[in-house]
Amino acid sequence: TFALLKTTGDVKDTTSMFYTVYELDTMKGGNSRCAFSLGFLVGTCTLYVFLRQVWFEESFSWQRDGKNLTPPGPELNNNNLTQRVDGSALINLKLPHQSGEDGHVADELFRNVRILCWVMTGPSNLQSKACHVKATWTRHCNVVLFMSSEEDRSFPTVGLGTGEGRDQLYWKTIRAFHYVLKNHGNDADWFLKADDDTFVVVDNLRWILSNYTADQPIYFGKRFKPYAKQGYMSGGAGYVLSKEALRRFVEGFNTKVCTHTTPVEDLAMGQCLEKMGVLAGDSRDTMLRETFHPFIPEHHLTGKFSKTFWYWNYCFYPIVEGPQCCSDLAVSFHYVDPLLMYTLEYYTYHLRAYGYRHRYQPPEPAVLDPPSQTVKPTEVPQTTEEHVYKKSSNAVKLRTEARKTFQTEKLTNGTQKGNSMDSSLTSRHQSQE
């Protein structure tokens, strides 16, 4: 029996357990038996406590958060394939997409309405602000450039050779636009300027711009009225120039028509463009709601601006407070800190209400191929919708009239361009009527 016991030194199965118990019986001395029982008890308790603490709790939290279960998002995996670096520029090869979404319309606009986004930043803001801009909305542009006073190869940023500070803003803007036209004039149709605390929904900007062409001298943004006859666009809310507008801006400096001594960047921009015959466009949606916003969403949606606040006197179009302040297809918000930047990215591109049929059904832009669906683009599901829709289409007619009169006054460079713009405008309105 002892020989048998010796070979079963490895206590791994029930039979060997049985043998060791047998051993117990043949053992001499109750002391050994006591020690054994005590050992057995201690072993059981220790392992029980250990298992409870470690094993079960770990498995529970692992199952819950699913961090190990979540497959990495498609964007994370393909960063090497969706973006390439070309000197100081970031070239996006395709749009990021959510799993399960049909983004073919957005993709078509990405191909047809190419936007170069340049972000005004500085050396001290690269890690605190600009990097979050790079991680969020600029991934949806066709080309991205970060403009700073100094070059930084690793970020990358373009060095404009200026100083930093408010008084340098217009000078930086001039140099940035010159750089962009010279180095990337053929890479895009539209050229957007934004700050490192501006959040932009580039897909919605494409929707607006798709009704125009890059050879029209026009620019869009949040329109302010004072100091310039046709108004000018707020710098912080971002503004976008057509290629023709950009050419004329640069030409304005070559011919000394535009000056570069004004500290107020956006106003100086507006005045220069006005002198060069570039039209200040209306960026509102088909329900006349603003798309470019000079403040954060919370202020526009919930704030009640005091009657003495400068904003009232600055806005070109009537201010609307409350939910109708802002279009569903908003393009920009300003004074956005990094936390809000990611939050807005989550709201815009990720979080949604399953199956929800939006109230606002925007008309499809003319530049795309005729839609394959049988549903009319401007379906109006509810009576309140209808009422507002009728009002807005009348307003749109008035807007066209106003634009026509402005054009005949302002545009000196031949009426041909004016007419082509006119016809594209009417075609846009026809598709919605």
Next chain:
Amino acid sequence: MMSEGCSFMKGMFLGGIFCLVMSLFGTFSPGPQGDGHLHHHLKPVSKDELQKLSEAQMYDLTQQVRVYCVIMVTPKLLVYWATANDTWSKHCDKSVFYTSESSKALEALDLQEDDEWARLRKAITHAYENAGDLRWFFVARPTTFAIIENLKYLVLEKDPSQPFYIGRTEKSGELEYVEYDGGIVLSYEAMKRLVEIFKDEEKCPARGHALWKMSEEKQLATCLKYSGVFAENGEDAQGKSLFNKKSVTSMISDSMGKNPNDVVESCCSDLAITFGGMPAGQMQVMMYGVYRLRPYGHDFHDSLTFLPPKDSDND
């Protein structure tokens, strides 16, 4: 002496093995939950399953899954009452605010009850009795923002005549409960059993224990447990929690710290149902962000359609 030490060691080793074997057997045996469904984690119906259904079946399901929102307010939370009233609660098929006491400007059902647990019991009883043909119940505070469409999607093909108790689950000792701040989902059957067990003063006392008070969420879980209803964690197809007791900014902030290279993707579910502890202004922004703000040209061909509510302009 040596032989005693040896036997002690042998005993300890055997004891460990014994424990391991017993626990392994333990995990393989069926759990104590009855009634045929045994899961801690509840996910929405898969896309493939949905596509198998006919249009008529889809329509039936959409009509069937209707939610009664039970929102517990107090006069202190007047601003939150107003915000919830103006925002997410409009998407419930029926939403009723229950208050501890009446107050000017606060339009809610006065339960005249200070004690939180007693108030919750009264509200649940009232909701059950006035359910009409609504079969799903969502209990929350007005500081929680809920996306009811995503809730409907989660429970779409689940049978409300089975007991369901869903939300963000947490464990306190042996008790698994749903966190109040993340919102609590109860099926009609669960409500029925609750109302029944409220009558049992021993298992489900009205005033709680005199010496030590459990929070209402734990009391609720205890009563439900006695009725054979167990908490389930609501998750999406990727395993991300759909119910959140933290606000969205809090979660994004956490993600910025933990996953700076992938902040949004690793934060929260695309079809999240709740966020708790939301300030009133942020709720208005979330209303805009969920129901309106979107990038043009990105479509989801969802199998269901939920229409916007009447007389509303912020969604």
